[in-house]
Amino acid sequence: MADLLNIQGLQGWYGESHVLHGIDLTVRPGETVALIGRNGAGKTTTLRALMKLLDRRAGRIELDGQDLMALPRHKVAGRGLGYVPEERGIFTSLSVAENLRLLPRTGKGMDDAQIFEFFPNLRERLSSDGGKLSGGEQQMLAIARVLRTGPRLLLLDEPTEGLAPVIVQRIGQMLRALKDQGLAMLLVEQNLSFARALADRFYLIENGRITGSFDRSEFEAHADRVAATVGV
Numbered sequence: 001m002a003d004l005l006n007i008q009g010l011q012g013w014y015g016e017s018h019v020l021h022g023i024d025l026t027v028r029p030g031e032t033v034a035l036i037g038r039n040g041a042g043k044t045t046t047l048r049a050l051m052k053l054l055d056r057r058a059g060r061i062e063l064d065g066q067d068l069m070a071l072p073r074h075k076v077a078g079r080g081l082g083y084v085p086e087e088r089g090i091f092t093s094l095s096v097a098e099n100l101r102l103l104p105r106t107g108k109g110m111d112d113a114q115i116f117e118f119f120p121n122l123r124e125r126l127s128s129d130g131g132k133l134s135g136g137e138q139q140m141l142a143i144a145r146v147l148r149t150g151p152r153l154l155l156l157d158e159p160t161e162g163l164a165p166v167i168v169q170r171i172g173q174m175l176r177a178l179k180d181q182g183l184a185m186l187l188v189e190q191n192l193s194f195a196r197a198l199a200d201r202f203y204l205i206e207n208g209r210i211t212g213s214f215d216r217s218e219f220e221a222h223a224d225r226v227a228a229t230v231g232v
């Protein structure tokens with residue numbers, strides 16, 4: 001099957017600081033791929049590079065065979081990348097309804113009825129301020145907002161960070177439901193058991209380089225290496 005996302009030799013910089021040193025990574029249609037590594041390894045930077053949010057990049061990024069490197073930043077999301085950043089980007093003084101509408105809905109994106117089917121508690125909180133939501137609700141709002149844009153690939157940066165175990169479980173169920181609908185995901189995650197339950201394939205990243213990859217059936221065989229890479 002042709003790759004949905006194909007990254008070859010991706011390099012990235014913050015100013016003079018060279019952070020990504022040649023990332024090769026693919027995501028196939030409908031696949032969930034987890035990117036695993038310790039703090040500062042370059043996980044967030046990889047997602048930001050995909051969204052053209054870095055000062056400088058080199059290498060190749062293709063989505064469905066189409067080159068993304070030459071696209072201006074404002075056109076990247078329109079090609080089908082849905083980015084949910086680690087900080088979630090919820091405006092605390094805007095209501096849930098206003099936060100949801102900050103990104104334009106496209107024809108392929110989820111409408112309100114579909115959104116509320118996945119996230120019933122958001123419907124109940126539509127008029128609440130974003131700042132009044134729990135961490136889990138904010139994470140759901142951040143994901144829901146991006147689903148309105150009709151992404152073909154969801155880029156998720158540590159969706160479980162700082163959340164209580166029961167909420168982590170709910171986020172997991174929700175992502176599983178999206179996966180079952182065929183949505184592809186590139187997941188940055190420090191919570192290994194969460195990543196392991198969801199991902200079809202794993203990449204290890206160290207110092208801005210991919211140092212290993214394997215699929216879920218090989219996870220056990222790579223457990224020591226994974227632990228050493230994330231430093232647990």
Ligand SMILES: Nc1ncnc2c1ncn2[C@@H]1O[C@H](COP(=O)(O)OP(=O)(O)OP(=O)(O)O)[C@@H](O)[C@H]1O
Nearest residue numbers: 014015017019037038039040041042043044045046
């Ligand atoms: N805005 C920035 N300006 C300069 N350097 C940065 C910036 N953001 C990150 N870096 C540096 O880039 C490197 C990679 O950071 P990155 O955030 O991608 O790591 P990460 O693997 O996502 O880890 P974390 O879990 O801590 O976010 C680190 O050395 C970090 O200090």
